[in-house]
Amino acid sequence: MTLPIDPAHAAALVADDDEFFRMAAVAILRSRLGFAATIEATSLTEALCHAGSAAPPIGLALVDLRMPGVADMNSLSVVRATLPAARVVVVSASRRRADVLGALGIGAHGYVWKAAGAGELEKSLRAVLAGEVSIPAFVAEFEADPPPLRDAARTASAGTLTDRQRDVLRHIVQGASNK
Amino acid sequence: LPTEALDRLFTPFDRLGAETTAIGGVGLGLAISRRLVEAMGGTIAAANAPAGGARFTIALPAPVVEAPQSLEADADVVPAMAMPRLEPARLLVVDDIAANRDIATAFLEAAGYHVEVAADGAAALARLADDPFDLVLMDIRMPGMDGLEATRRLRAGPAPARSLPVIAMTANAYAEQVATFRAGGFDDHVAKPFRRAPLVAAVERHLGRDLDRVTRQELESVLPPEAISRLFDALREALDTLPEEGEALSDAAHTIVSRSGFLGLPGIARLAAMLEDVSRAAPADDEAIALARDALCRAGASLQSPMFQPDRVAA
Numbered sequence: 001m002t003l004p005i006d007p008a009h010a011a012a013l014v015a016d017d018d019e020f021f022r023m024a025a026v027a028i029l030r031s032r033l034g035f036a037a038t039i040e041a042t043s044l045t046e047a048l049c050h051a052g053s054a055a056p057p058i059g060l061a062l063v064d065l066r067m068p069g070v071a072d073m074n075s076l077s078v079v080r081a082t083l084p085a086a087r088v089v090v091v092s093a094s095r096r097r098a099d100v101l102g103a104l105g106i107g108a109h110g111y112v113w114k115a116a117g118a119g120e121l122e123k124s125l126r127a128v129l130a131g132e133v134s135i136p137a138f139v140a141e142f143e144a145d146p147p148p149l150r151d152a153a154r155t156a157s158a159g160t161l162t163d164r165q166r167d168v169l170r171h172i173v174q175g176a177s178n179k
Numbered sequence: 180l181p182t183e184a185l186d187r188l189f190t191p192f193d194r195l196g197a198e199t200t201a202i203g204g205v206g207l208g209l210a211i212s213r214r215l216v217e218a219m220g221g222t223i224a225a226a227n228a229p230a231g232g233a234r235f236t237i238a239l240p241a242p243v244v245e246a247p248q249s250l251e252a253d254a255d256v257v258p259a260m261a262m263p264r265l266e267p268a269r270l271l272v273v274d275d276i277a278a279n280r281d282i283a284t285a286f287l288e289a290a291g292y293h294v295e296v297a298a299d300g301a302a303a304l305a306r307l308a309d310d311p312f313d314l315v316l317m318d319i320r321m322p323g324m325d326g327l328e329a330t331r332r333l334r335a336g337p338a339p340a341r342s343l344p345v346i347a348m349t350a351n352a353y354a355e356q357v358a359t360f361r362a363g364g365f366d367d368h369v370a371k372p373f374r375r376a377p378l379v380a381a382v383e384r385h386l387g388r389d390l391d392r393v394t395r396q397e398l399e400s401v402l403p404p405e406a407i408s409r410l411f412d413a414l415r416e417a418l419d420t421l422p423e424e425g426e427a428l429s430d431a432a433h434t435i436v437s438r439s440g441f442l443g444l445p446g447i448a449r450l451a452a453m454l455e456d457v458s459r460a461a462p463a464d465d466e467a468i469a470l471a472r473d474a475l476c477r478a479g480a481s482l483q484s485p486m487f488q489p490d491r492v493a494a
Binding site: 024031173 | 438
């Protein structure tokens with residue numbers, strides 16, 4: 001049974017090396033969700049330094065999948081282990097299904113796509129604070145990842161573009177330069 | 180309420196100096212009221228009423244009109260309410276030939292758009308008056324009202340439909356004709372017979388330049404205007420100084436994803452996410468990286484347009 005977190009008696013940790021993401025996240029955590037305190041960190045190491053000593057204790061941790069100190073998703077499992085009583089939300093620019101599932105794999109309570117905007121971020125965090133697990137709907141989109149049958153090929157070509165994507169990008173480049 | 184607190188009633192989530200007490204302060208309602216009233220050119224004020232309680236005053240300029248006025252004319256005066264924009268974007272395909280409508284619909288639905296169709300200019304204008312759309316694809320030659328006339332009327336008609344992006348669809352791809360379309364109020368042109376990639380790219384180009392006003396307003400409700408301006412400048416700076424390659428490029432793309440996302444620029448956010456993805460892959464696909472980088476730069480160039488300036492959205 002997961003009890004809701006009461007932000008009025010908790011601190012929120014925002015670990016992200018982009019000051020503008022921290023600025024927006026802190027504004028939402030304080031003014032919309034009512035957190036008593038917010039702690040900012042720019043690397044995983046810095047985040048862990050704050051973990052034990054925060055007062056009030058950390059009830060929610062937002063951690064970027066791409067910041068100094070993070071090699072891959074597994075690096076973030078240390079946050080979950082260091083803050084066993086806190087909700088942990090992975091923030092990422094990735095829309096890959098594998099990354100969303102990877103976040104669940106390390107026991108995170110949520111995954112937020114960084115480009116989703118302030119409203120989506122607030123909505124996801126509210127759900128997580130209420131005891132739910134929140135992941136983006138795009139995880140169920142057909143094109144979120146290439147089909148599993150091609151997994152072997154995908155490992156070799158992960159991170160490259162499909163022919164369709166190439167076509168569309170080419171036309172964006174050409175179309176705009178024709179103006 | 181003390182007089183100084185009255186002014187702060189319209190600030191989102193202001194605690195009205197009640198930080199140390201159990202009194203909650205105000206929420207969003209009055210701030211939204213003020214934005215609506217000011218958008219209509221009016222003012223809103225609060226005062227303590229002599230007999231206790233409060234008196235809220237709204238002053239709105241109301242033009243004297245000849246009765247009866249059509250609903251369309253009123254739509255010009257009342258600003259468009261930003262409805263929560265649900266994915267996917269809504270496109271209207273206008274063509275008199277059913278096969279063309281079917282092919283365009285198939286390509287665009289496969290790309291994730293919601294597509295509706297109309298068979299001539301008059302039907303298109305009727306659909307656009309009834310329902311919100313994000314973009315129109317318009318055939319030029321149609322019986323009845325043709326595409327040129329329909330677009331002319333759309334541009335001369337009521338907001339918000341008159342400012343929609345309209346893409347001409349025609350086999351006449353000569354440069355001087357394309358120039359005529361632009362002069363006639365079209366934003367772009369795609370050649371028939373359709374091919375999937377150019378059609379989808381034309382749509383993406385214009386939707387990508389579009390601003391997700393709901394997302395922007397969400398940000399405006401949590402950050403002051405100076406902070407949003409700084410965020411906007413930081414995004415532009417990141418786009419202007421995009422490194423050529425390597426981890427520096429991936430890291431720059433990463434920060435662009437969240438900055439553009441918060442600012443309500445979904446097209447740029449998608450391209451930046453794609454660039455981060457390909458630029459971190461091993462082994463590196465240099466051609467894919469260069470392509471994704473070029474596309475992001477092109478899309479970023481549109482940020483010079485005044486429609487993306489932060490204060491223009493707030494206005």
